[in-house]
Amino acid sequence: MEQTQSKTIAPRDPAVVMQLGRLGSFHQSRLSFMRILLRRMEAEAWTFDRPVFDIDARGVGRAVYSAHGPERSYSLVAFANDLPPEKRSDRVIATEWDATFTLFDGVPTTADLDRLQNNVPKQEAGRVSERELSLSRANRSVRLWDYVVGKLAAGEQPDQTTVEKVGYLMRTTAVYGSGKFGAADREDTADRAEFQAPFQIEMLSVFLTRAFVMDLVEHMAQLRAPDTAVPLDPDLRRRFGIGNSTGLGMAPFLLTHPALLNSWIAAREEALARIRSLPDAHPSEVDIFRSFALRARLHTQDWYSDHPVQIAKLDDLRADTAALLAHLDSVELTADYPWNRLWLWAESALSVEGQELLASLLLEPYPHLVDGLSSCMAADETATWRIDGAMSSTRLRALIEDIYSWALDTDWTTPEAQARVWYTSEEKLEPRLGDRFDEPVEPYEQPLCPGRDAARMYSDLCATSETTVAGFLMRHPEHRHIVRRAQITARLPYAEIRDNTIADTVMPIDMLRLKLSFFGACHFDPRSDRWVRITMYQHAPFPHELGSRSGDDWAYPFLTGGAA
C-alpha cells in the first residue's frame, strides 16, 4: 500500500510569538471571547427582554436587560446619570459617569434594584455582593451623542461616515469582574457551561450595555421631540459598537495570569498550525477566505486613529491587505499545503500587523477545526503555580538560558534597559508607569519586569552552592516570584512575554491590545503609548436580532452592507 506523505506544521516558536511588537499587532478571530459568547447564545436560542426602562427627560433613571439561557438568566442593571461635562473622564480616578452597570445573577427584584442604586453609581466607592458578577461604567462620546440625538429628534438618520468615524455612542471605562468590590468570584461561576470560556461575564455585560445605549439614544430623541423623532435605521444601528477606553490596568493582568495567557495564545497558535498543516483546500474554502480578505480590507479602511504609531501601522496594514488580495489572484490555493505556502509568503511579504491579520483570517473558513479550541482557553492557575523545590539548580539555569535568553543578552546596567517602573498610585489605586531615574517611585515597583528579574536571579544562581531550587530560594527569597514564572513557562511555553516590559521604548498599549484582541475588540486607537480606545461588537446583531442574524459572522464589515 502506498504511504501517504503528510506533514504537520508545529505551532510557532514562543520566542517569536511572545514579543511585544507582535502581541501588539494581534487582531480578533474566531476564538475571540465576544464571538464565543454570541455563537453560544445563538446556538442555545437565548431570549432577551427589558423588564425595566425608567429614564426621564434629563436622561436619569434605571433599566434592566435580561438574558435567558437554557438553565439560568442574567440581567444587566443600568443606571443613567445627567453628568456635568467637566466631570467626564475615562480615568480610573473619575468619580461620576454617564452610566453605570452591574451584571446581576438572575433577574433582580425591586429591592435588589434599590440596593444596587445606592452602590453601583459609586463604582469603586460602593459595594456589591455575590449576586453581582461584574461592575462597570460608561461615558458618552460627546461628539457623536449630541449629533445623533439631534438628528433622530429632527426625524433624520445620522450620516454613516460620521457614525463610523467614532463607532460608538458610549465607551466603557472599566469593566470589573471576578470578586472586585464584593462581586462574585470567578470560581463561583466557572463551572457553568456559559462561563467556561474566559471573560464571558464581561462580554455579556458589554453586549447588553450596547443594547441599552442604543435604546437610550432613541429614547432621548423621542422625549425631546415626540412628534418628529424616529428610531435608527436597523442597518445603520448595527454600525454602532460599544466603545472602551483603557489604560494600564489591563497590563498587569497578563503577567499575573501566566497559565491563562498561555491558554489564549496556545489555542490561537494551535488553530493556525492546524490550518497550515492542511494538505489541500476545497474551492469553497478558498472562496470563503477570499471573501474575508476583502472584508478585512474594508475593515482597515474604516479604522481611524490620530496616533502616529498606529497611523504608520495602518498604512502598512492597508498595503498588506492590497498585497494579499493581489497575491490571491496569482496563486493556486487548493493543493500542496496551500495555507502554509500562503503563510510562508506572508512572513517575508507582509508587516507584522499584516501577518497577524492573516493568522486571524486563516481561521475563518474552518469553524470545525477552530471553534472547539474555545473550550481550551480557560486555565487553572493553581495547577502550575507551586514551586518545584526539588528541581536542581542546574536545571533551573538551563530553563533561564532557554526562556530568558533575550534577557541574558540585555545589558541591564544601561538606563534605557530599565527606564520605566510599574507602580500603583495611592490615588484610587490607579496602575501607572513612571521614570525610574526621574521620579521617586522605584521603592513601589511592582514585579512586572520578568526579564530583568530573571537576569538578576540567573546571576545569583550561577554563584550559588545550593544544588536544589528549595535550597537556593531559602537563601534568596527575592527571586521566588521569578523562579515560579520560569517553572510555569517551562510547562506552558506561551505563559511569558519574552520582551522588555520596562525599556525606554516599551509601548504598554501592545499589552493592552493583546488582551483586547482576545476579547474581540477592533479599531485600536491609541491616545498615547499607554492608553487606547477601541470598539466592540460593531456590526454585531442586537439581542433581539440574534437568531435571525448570525451570532458569529459580524466581526468584519459586510461587503454589501447587509446579509448575514
Next chain:
Amino acid sequence: MSWSLNEIESLARKAARGAGLSWGLAEEAGKATRWLTAAGLPGPQALADLLTRNDGADYDALCPVEAREAHWVAKGGTLCPLIAGAALCDHAEALAAGDDMTLGQTASPMLLLPYLAAAARLTGRGLRVSWGELTVTLDADMDLQPANANALHAPMADSVRIVCTDTRLPDAPPPAKGRGQMPPDVQHRLTTFAQRTYAPATEASRLAGAGAGLTDND
C-alpha cells in the same frame, strides 16, 4: 458585609509585601490567607496578627536554618509560618518520601496549614501536622474544625511536627468557593500594610503616569 475570596487574597498579598516579604512570598501569603478563609478559618486575622508581630524584622531572623537534620529553627528565635510554610512546600518531595520534619518555635502555626495542604497536593501523599495538643491531618478528608480551637488559633507553638501519612490523595478538588469575613480592625490593619506598596499621589504622576489624553470630553 462579606468579602470575595479574591478581595481577601489581593489584600493579603499586598499587606504581606507591605510588611516586607518578597513578592514571591507575598503571593503565597495571599493564597494561604484565601485558603484558610475558604476553609472557614480566620485567615485575615491570623495574617494581620503575624505581620504586626514581625513588622520590621529581618528575613534572616525569621527564616529557617537547619539546627540538626530535619529540625528547623529561626535565628531570631521564632519562625515565620509564611517563610517556613513556603520552604516546607518546596520540600514537598522529601516530606512525601518520609522525611519527617520538626520546626522550633513558630508564630501563628495555623498559617502553615495551607502550605502543607499544597505540599500534600503536589505529591499526592497526605501529611499530619501537630503542635501542642492539636493534630490536623491534611489529606482527602481534611478536618479543619477540631474540638481544640484554641490550639488551632494559637499565636505561638513551641514546636511543630510534620509527618507523612500513608494515605494517597485523590485528584485535586475544584477550586474552593465561598465568601470571607474580616472584622473592621483586621481589615484596617491589613489595609495599612498594603498602603505601603502604593506610591504617594503627585500632580506629575497624575498627569503622566497613566498616559491618558488631556480631555475625555469628546
